[in-house]
Amino acid sequence: MGLHIVVCVKSTPSNSNVPVDAATGQPKIAGVPAAINPYDEYAVEEAVRLKERAPGSTATALTVGADAAAEVLREAIARGCDAGVLISGAEFDGGDSLSTSLALSAAIKKLHAEKPVHLVLFGKNTSDVGAGVVGAQTAAWLDWPDATAVKKIEAIDEASATVHRAMEDGVDALKLTLPACVSTVKEINEPRLPSLKGKMAAKKAVLPKWGAAELGLTPAQVGAAGAGAVVIKAATPPARPAGTRVDGADAAQKAAKLVDILLERKLI
Amino acid sequence: MANKGILVVAVSSRGVLPAATYELITAGRRLADALKEPLAAVVLSEKASVLAPDLSARGVDKVFCVESPALAGFVAETHAKAAAQVALSGGYGRVLLASNVAGRALAARLAVALKAGLATDVSEILPDGKVLRPYYSGNLVAEVQFKTPVAVMTLAPMSYPRAEKTGAAAPIETVAFDPGTAKTQFVSFTAEAAGEIDMGAAERIVSGGRGLGSAEGFKPVFELAHAIGAAVGASRAAVDSGWIAYKHQVGLTGRAVRPKLYMAVGISGQIQHLAGMSSAGTIVAINTDKDCPMMQLASVSVQGDYAELIPAITAEIKKRKGSAAVAA
Ligand SMILES: Cc1cc2nc3c(=O)[nH]c(=O)nc-3n(C[C@H](O)[C@H](O)[C@H](O)COP(=O)(O)OP(=O)(O)OC[C@H]3O[C@@H](n4cnc5c(N)ncnc54)[C@H](O)[C@@H]3O)c2cc1C
């Protein structure tokens, strides 16, 4: 009984204020400490809450990254996940959302074969690349249903889940046949900090490491070789032109001057 | 045969096409002209045949019409099946969608179905087909190149002007579509506060931050927004304080917006907030602290207490509009 939940987490630079490396034209992230993508904390928390809602459930954290990305799996375990799997190897370097989601889907298939998976949770987007698409792409590779922008899992059992999706103009309720993928938004919960017990478990956890071969994929399908898009260069956005300061003796004077400018520029 | 042509995927929301659809048409038209390729649009809707004529008059070469009750609410699987069918049969090389919840989810599925490279939140399509998109919270702009025969992209809102009706109507082709049985059931939709302007499509946004001090502080902000037909935004500090709902949040963990006018009231301009709005056309900052990042970044800065300034600005606007009405 219980649910088998997989939660996908990514290791991202903890600070997005990164310079461009003049030599490579790429972001210079060497030396910037890595941490769990902040939006993935909500996905991890939701997995742990589902474990609390459905006793007997287990949660497995999954990441595609360098060997050092094992740290985010330990973070997920510290926050209440039961296990973690690292998908790593030189063949995954330079991947994009297409090839990264293929690797995730292959790992989920492998986990599913060992012990049926009911739900795969994702964050809203990552804090570095931040496309906000990997959850839906993983579902597409698996041919499973999915919902994005989920702010609430209203009901769930082993057969289906009813979720609330935050749209621009309101909320959609969707019923997904499980297994399914769900990408969350921060409204879904309030993440708790790791517990002492969790930290102990994280320290001791043995994390299997799978490469393309273990996933039944060829190196040509993953990483840069399997990518459909490449960042050929990064640049800092053009600086905004210098601004105008509105002065005046009192609020009414400043307001009049501001409204002059807004009318002149046809903004109102 | 090489993939050719540009396909705009128009997804209706509650039976109407979002304004962003017209921005896609403009971007698609420019690219089509640069590449000398045709531009088509596909309407996915329970009312596609009603919506298609409007699109057909906005400068596209062809409109495909996929109409089915299964397309009434957004179901990623079903919409992706319909869009992929049209994209594959026409052999299109570039597929354009909006960067809203439905567009992003659909683009993701479509990219897998078409084995296509994907770029989201694109701010500019270069004439050679490369695209620009922000990353690292908008600190950097990435120039992305596609390696696959087909490329899928979602366009950041307000990056292109909305295509107007040109008069000439392009041919409309009805496409037979069998939605099959989806593993997702659309249960219901609950609308939020009617009459509010959605930030994503807004030309003007007035946004409030911690400097407003309380939920009560948003009252003059809403009044100003109402006076100029603006949507209301907020910083995370204001949202986390419970002064306003999360859906108003602008920034990294909220919405990315690109209005012509963004007024930041009592918002200091931390990087995570800027990530959502720094590409706005004109930024007006209203703040007591002349040295805060928002005042430094702003196109127009007004130093002072919002509680005095905002009502004064609203009153001034009403006065001018009133006199304009008299003059007209
Ligand atoms: C060594 C290396 C180099 C890379 N170089 C590039 C590059 O040059 N250009 C490029 O575009 N991409 C590159 N990637 C891949 C990139 O970092 C992302 O994993 C991929 O692009 C996913 O897109 P995103 O970050 O926009 O994720 P989003 O679509 O924003 O992520 C949504 C959600 O998907 C899940 N998710 C995303 N990525 C992962 C992951 N890796 N593991 C587990 N869960 C995940 C998370 O739950 C996340 O919240 C590289 C990856 C590696 C390992």
Ligand SMILES: Cc1cc2nc3c(=O)[nH]c(=O)nc-3n(C[C@H](O)[C@H](O)[C@H](O)COP(=O)(O)OP(=O)(O)OC[C@H]3O[C@@H](n4cnc5c(N)ncnc54)[C@H](O)[C@@H]3O)c2cc1C
């Ligand atoms: C992972 C992560 C994600 C985040 N995502 C977001 C996000 O999406 N959006 C977001 O906004 N933030 C986000 N933040 C938070 C962000 O870092 C800032 O904390 C937040 O933007 C600050 O909001 P603020 O400018 O309203 O408040 P403050 O920084 O406290 O600024 C308040 C401003 O009000 C001014 N002020 C005070 N009194 C008055 C007055 N009477 N009249 C006029 N001005 C006055 C002050 O001078 C000050 O400049 C995120 C942070 C993290 C770590």
